[in-house]
Amino acid sequence: MRVEADRDACISAGNCVMTAGEIFDQDDxxxxxxxxxxxxxxxxxxxxxxxxxxxxxxxxxV
Structure with a gap:
C-alpha cells in the first residue's frame, strides 16, 4: 500500500502531521x-x- 498527496488540494490543516508525523511533514x-x-x-x-x-x-x- 502506498499513500499519495495532492499538494494542489492541500489546505495546510496539518491533521496528517499530527496523526502520522513519521509519514507526513509540511513544507515552509x-x-x-x-x-x-x-x-x-x-x-x-x-x-x-x-x-x-x-x-x-x-x-x-493506492
Whole structure:
C-alpha cells in the first residue's frame, strides 16, 4: 500500500502531521510532504486515520 498527496488540494490543516508525523511533514508554506510513500503494516492504521481526517481530501491510499 502506498499513500499519495495532492499538494494542489492541500489546505495546510496539518491533521496528517499530527496523526502520522513519521509519514507526513509540511513544507515552509504548510503544504503536505510525504516522507514515506510505502506504508508499512505498523503505520497503516495511522495513515488510514490521516487520510480520513484530511479536510481537503488531499490524501489517498493506492
Amino acid at each position: 508554506d504548510g503544504i503536505v510532504v510525504v516522507l514515506q510513500s510505502d506504508v508499512t503494516a505498523e503505520d497503516e492504521a495511522k495513515v488510514r486515520e490521516a487520510v480520513k481526517l484530511c479536510p481537503a481530501s488531499a490524501l489517498r491510499l
